[in-house]
Amino acid sequence: MRRNQNQKDQKDSKDLNDQKSLKEPGDRKEKKEKQPSAEKVRIIPLGGLDKIGMNITAIEYNNTIVVVDCGMSFPDDDMPGIDKIIPDVSYLVENKEKVKGFVITHGHEDHIGALPYILPQVNVPVYATKLTMGLIEHKLKEAGLLKKTKRKIVKQGSTVNLGEIRVEFIKTNHSIAGASSLAIYTPAGIVFHTGDFKVDYTPLFGDSIDLQRMAILGKKGVLAVLSDSTNALRPGFTPSETKVAKTFDTLFAEHTKSRIIVATFASNVDRVQQIINTAQKYGRKVIVQGRSMVNIIDIATKIGCMKIPDGTLINVDEMKRYPDEQLVFITTGSQGEAMAALSRMADSTHKKVIIKPGDAIILSSTPIPGNEKAVSHVINELVKKGAKVIYQDTHVSGHACQQELQLIYTLLKPKYAIPVHGEYRHRLAAAGVVTDLGIPKENTFLIQAGDVLELSESSARIAGKVTAREVFVDGLGVGDVGNIVLRDRQNLAENGIILVTLTLEKGTGHLLAGPEIITRGFVYIRESADLMEELHQVALKALENCEKRRIREWSRIKSEIKDSMDSYLWKKIQRSPVILPVIMEV
Amino acid sequence: MRRNQNQKDQKDSKDLNDQKSLKEPGDRKEKKEKQPSAEKVRIIPLGGLDKIGMNITAIEYNNTIVVVDCGMSFPDDDMPGIDKIIPDVSYLVENKEKVKGFVITHGHEDHIGALPYILPQVNVPVYATKLTMGLIEHKLKEAGLLKKTKRKIVKQGSTVNLGEIRVEFIKTNHSIAGASSLAIYTPAGIVFHTGDFKVDYTPLFGDSIDLQRMAILGKKGVLAVLSDSTNALRPGFTPSETKVAKTFDTLFAEHTKSRIIVATFASNVDRVQQIINTAQKYGRKVIVQGRSMVNIIDIATKIGCMKIPDGTLINVDEMKRYPDEQLVFITTGSQGEAMAALSRMADSTHKKVIIKPGDAIILSSTPIPGNEKAVSHVINELVKKGAKVIYQDTHVSGHACQQELQLIYTLLKPKYAIPVHGEYRHRLAAAGVVTDLGIPKENTFLIQAGDVLELSESSARIAGKVTAREVFVDGLGVGDVGNIVLRDRQNLAENGIILVTLTLEKGTGHLLAGPEIITRGFVYIRESADLMEELHQVALKALENCEKRRIREWSRIKSEIKDSMDSYLWKKIQRSPVILPVIMEV
Incomplete structure (x- = not known):
């Protein structure tokens, strides 16, 4: 089954060769570059450097800006209610006329997820390979x-001209098909962006990473490399996807009597294809569960990036027509996401699939940091129902380890190294790898989002700083929730809220109604009637004090009430709910 | 340096031997037990079986109840504002006259943390070894x-009589000194509770686990074993604490020019002693940072469980008198806890210690599931400041792996196995280990909190169910926050709150003031003035509708306002804040 897309790929690249890709883009410029050029290229990351996610980097030469990727990131625990985080692209908006396009390395959310938010601000063409574009189009x-939105599908091995910059898409390996490295040709030299990558000598589908092209570019002379640092703390080499294929084969051979349920990332199209192929080999029908899984399989099949033989997929309602040993479920929820299909199966809230003793459940993923507890919960619930949960050797990373970084840098031999795509400690580890290869420390840059890194053959410096920050998306609102709102939300979450409402007489300031005390998220009212009455008395007393001291300004009355209730509650039960006095006047 | 407490330990146990401990407690009963006894013992866990934490198990025979441990657990992410979780001990309260005492295996929070909350409900004596009692007394x-509170320090190897039950404290190894297994002698047979344990043949301080005693008990006949399942998913043997000692020695020898900062669990008294000994060997002064670290060192030193040579500890203000290479900091914060000393150093908010390039920082711990992101944050901030952060081979677990469980069960050869102390999947894995040893599946119990497991030589069954649930502690309030309050808090956190206040005229129901709209945690008001005005109009319109339809009941008016704002907001920005209409009447 391996390399079943190979013929097609070869055909693609043949077409391409007939076109123009081997005309060696950038040749004209390269002659100039033989002697140190003073031309400068500016590399301006607008995200992606403090945590994994929200990748977006502007490459600027003279009057041309090309933007590599346009990703989102997911909120941390201390951002309640936030759905997504997108980059602030003020710099691109301010330089709209220079921006010639987005070049996208691959179709993962942290590389394409912000496009629907950013394109209305900067409406320029988007360039990507076929599957990547399929996923982008679904979003758009x-x-x-x-x-x-203008869109252009680019074949790997070919280039696009964007103002004074040309970009070549180069085949690489990652956990999604169509992943590309980018060679960005500028008059100041070649900037090579690895994108997310690993070196898989034995990929299940398609070709291995185009190491030859990298070697040729390296020989020609590369100015700078921006490289994926995700696994830079790990020595050695990331295992091949073939390893997972072998595990699947063994597991399917072992569990001939069981229903098999496999949970994985919907975005890992090759993995999903692999499960389908294994199912077919063992004569099982496939049922797909989870909205994102259904979507991606739909998109990938339509554009020919996934091949599913007729009759393999069946609807969940058809499952009773087949015995357990002829069924495989492919499902979302490998990260323990509360609403995903696997979690609903585990919690017995899935409408169609009821877990039973003997089910074999394969988690083909590792928990992303932060998701460990949620994944544990799902596993516990599944094993309580008698299922067997398997999660060893069922996943390999899509990112390069130290030895792969060594290989890429040795082939590309750049003057400057810029580890990206990682937390600081990952990028620091990548810098260590690069230093060991002989690239001087002063030519290795651990830059921050917003830094303007100006490079030429003869000089390198941080030449300035542009706006770079996180913009929160909550529902349909973009940017209307910020840190102050989040701090309020956290306060509300920690201790709840107490409202004190009262109506005063216009002119006299006499109390006409209230103070009424209403709480949410504070305590069980029924069991805390005494406390409620005490709070009422505290508010009344604060009002009386105001009257005695002839305090009439509402703001002072409010803060008197707030302060006295606050200190009363802290003394009594050591809690600080949000206290909100509301005064009406009639 | 190893075993420097050995002499003392031996002396202790000699004293004990002179007393009574080798009189073989339970001998009298055991003759009866030679032929299958129909006497029944009831094992009733009140916590500790769904997650790691809140360990408490009642052992009941006839009119005697002995309670093993009384621990708390920490809240999950979906419990905002909750400080601790303690068990519901209604069953103990209802059977107060039977409860003869708490026997405590060791001094960790998940085994002693609930005592201050439970003792006022069930005031019985507490039995524990010296260090454990020191930590309990600090809490009390x-x-x-x-x-x-009546308290009795028990030496390992000796027993206490509690009604019709006798309990023998047996030396074991764990990540805190004084950890004990308990042999609980009842007329129905011996129930053996391992407590938290590992098998360390080469402990740094004190003796190895008392395997001989376990073998003798096993030979005599053990009815049931309750065993620590924390590491039951891991094959092999947990490494000895000696391994960490070697790492420390190497690290101190390597970093002769640096300031060294070691972060570890305050409760790991042996680890802290080890760091102090290594510091002394390399001629470094020790500075202790973090309230819990200072407390535990204070307690352990006072009662002689920790030995610190005079002049070794210095105050943080004295540090300027010593060069960096003569200093070691021992600090809290190895789990990335936001307020702990190491986190404050990382975030530059520590008042005294400023991290600088060259500092060597050792994390002597692994992140507890759920803390990974926080630990990553601390590491990133430290390396950004130029410090070297070391976290490989700097920690070993305090819990037994599969091979250690095999050893213990082979020595004890019980009739029944009851894996405890772990999530379901851990306990299931432990059950698998036990099955492989030949204990029949029907004699292995994966029970739940509240189950009443009734055992005799001739029968075993779940004989009933008692109350067992989590009680939330928030500030000084115990049990006044429950699931409904938490759901409100989560709603508030996700979307914030909108208050709509209005004043109506008594009798007529005419609107006198309002509707006024106030929000917290919703959106930035200044940037959302239009939305606020729209919401005001929506509320007004709802009121008008009520008037037209002659709706006068406040509850219906409120729900009209709430519903119309709710659907307006969902359509407009896809958010569902808590909407709280408040009506006053004058």
């Missing part, structure tokens, strides 16, 4: 932006 | 319970 359609 | 003093 949902956002009603499909017709407004 | 803070809670004003020290004088009200």
